[in-house]
Amino acid sequence: MTKPLEGIKIIDFTHVQAGPACTQLLAWFGADVVKVERPGSGDVTRTQLRDIPDVDALYFTMLNSNKKSLTLDTKKPEGKEVLTKLIKESDVLVENFGPGALDRMGFSWDTIRELNPKMIVASVKGFSDGHHYDDLKVYENVAQCAGGAASTTGFWDGPPTVSAAALGDSNTGMHLAIGILTALMGRQKTGKGQRVAVSMQDSVLNLCRVKLRDQQRLDRLGYLEEYPQYPHGEFSDVVPRGGNAGGGGQPGWVLKCKGWETDPNAYIYFTIQGHAWAPICRALGKPEWIEDPHYATPQARQPHIFDIFNTIEQWLADKTKFEAVDILRKFDIPCSPVLSMKEIANDPSLRASGTITEVAHKERGTYLTVGSPIKFSDLKPEVTASPLLGEHTDEVLASLGYSNEDIARLREAQAV
Numbered sequence: 257m258t259k260p261l262e263g264i265k266i267i268d269f270t271h272v273q274a275g276p277a278c279t280q281l282l283a284w285f286g287a288d289v290v291k292v293e294r295p296g297s298g299d300v301t302r303t304q305l306r307d308i309p310d311v312d313a314l315y316f317t318m319l320n321s322n323k324k325s326l327t328l329d330t331k332k333p334e335g336k337e338v339l340t341k342l343i344k345e346s347d348v349l350v351e352n353f354g355p356g357a358l359d360r361m362g363f364s365w366d367t368i369r370e371l372n373p374k375m376i377v378a379s380v381k382g383f384s385d386g387h388h389y390d391d392l393k394v395y396e397n398v399a400q401c402a403g404g405a406a407s408t409t410g411f412w413d414g415p416p417t418v419s420a421a422a423l424g425d426s427n428t429g430m431h432l433a434i435g436i437l438t439a440l441m442g443r444q445k446t447g448k449g450q451r452v453a454v455s456m457q458d459s460v461l462n463l464c465r466v467k468l469r470d471q472q473r474l475d476r477l478g479y480l481e482e483y484p485q486y487p488h489g490e491f492s493d494v495v496p497r498g499g500n501a502g503g504g505g506q507p508g509w510v511l512k513c514k515g516w517e518t519d520p521n522a523y524i525y526f527t528i529q530g531h532a533w534a535p536i537c538r539a540l541g542k543p544e545w546i547e548d549p550h551y552a553t554p555q556a557r558q559p560h561i562f563d564i565f566n567t568i569e570q571w572l573a574d575k576t577k578f579e580a581v582d583i584l585r586k587f588d589i590p591c592s593p594v595l596s597m598k599e600i601a602n603d604p605s606l607r608a609s610g611t612i613t614e615v616a617h618k619e620r621g622t623y624l625t626v627g628s629p630i631k632f633s634d635l636k637p638e639v640t641a642s643p644l645l646g647e648h649t650d651e652v653l654a655s656l657g658y659s660n661e662d663i664a665r666l667r668e669a670q671a672v
């Protein structure tokens with residue numbers, strides 16, 4: 257089967273997580289992704305948090321599948337010569353270096369578009385161009401703090417809290433992938449490439465849209481009716497941390513199930529969807545609540561919502577999280593068990609859909625990774641192993657027209 261992005265050549269000048277997540281996605285969909293890495297060391301994640309001595313770490317293998325690896329010292333003249341050739345023959349260059357690094361290397365946007373006017377240059381930075389922090393280097397949690405996620409996550413009596421989800425890294429990579437695909441579509445119409453820039457702060461903020469909604473509601477009303485602070489607690493002039501409250505108009509909470517005393521994940525998330533109130537009452541064996549004026553509307557329930565959650569917890573006390581969800585799903589109640597990573601790794605449905613997939617690696621044996629979360633009717637993205645450092649150097653150089661003697665010369669100069 258021809259993959260949609262087959263024929264699109266990508267220079268993958270990325271490292272750590274944000275950039276690699278983007279190019280990995282494009283590689284799954286068929287793009288020819290050549291990862292350019294410093295000779296001798298490569299992407300720093302190859303050696304970070306290793307679980308097997310001298311073998312590429314999972315951090316690297318799980319973010320760099322389906323790619324080729326070309327080692328190239330792009331600070332040496334010989335390395336620049338190779339990169340120049342690559343730029344002339346490629347469609348997209350993706351990078352997430354610290355601010356100004358590509359310019360310092362001698363490959364500014366102006367230089368690149370002169371070499372190849374069709375080139376799309378896609379960058380991740382911590383902050384957007386012109387931002388008063390645009391000189392800062394940024395990692396995941398820095399972005400979560402700068403993008404509004406940390407100040408609104410956690411409990412009101414605790415500090416700002418970061419999420420385990422890579423809102424700053426992989427999320428920014430996904431935004432960049434959308435930008436690249438848009439620029440490719442644009443190029444089909446204009447014949448011209450363009451710069452695509454995504455900042456980690458902006459990408460986090462894009463996912464915190466409802467918190468900016470809440471700031472404006474708070475400014476106007478002085479309270480937020482769906483937050484646990486309402487109606488008994490205090491509001492200041494900033495959006496508070498809401499614990500496990502639902503972010504929209506549907507109150508919800510994480511509730512204890514059988515075994516919570518010893519199992520840190522024996523919980524479900526329970527949502528009280530307004531129009532599902534009657535089924536909820538029937539599921540809980542509380543049919544009298546359906547018409548009771550203290551319970552019948554969201555407004556009536558909110559002042560004693562935690563008493564309602566307590567009652568639901570009593571109902572859950574003799575049910576495992578899986579048993580509870582199996583009952584509640586029959587009543588059309590939006591809920592889920594809190595799944596541990598171990599449960600997710602062994603989930604038969606996730607395995608069957610390819611969202612959790614096993615990959616064979618030359619040196620590490622088989623490992624688990626997250627496959628494409630995007631499903632297509634005519635494409636089944638297949639995840640192949642990440643490359644060893646420099647595994648495809650000779651192959652890529654030969655495809656650029658270098659002879660064996662040329663390759664030897666580049667090796668002599670320690671450029672590859």
Ligand code: COA
Nearest residue numbers: 272273274293294329330331352353354360381382393394
């Ligand atoms: N050959 C020669 N030099 C290379 C090279 C290669 N193949 N690849 C990278 N380099 C050089 C760069 O040119 C740069 O040199 P310079 O600073 O002397 O000009 C140098 O390596 C370091 O690059 P940098 O990206 O600044 O690395 P760092 O380890 O100091 O910082 C980050 C890491 C992630 C903090 C930084 O890259 C960053 O802020 N990136 C943007 C935001 C981002 O993506 N962060 C999240 C990552 S998940």
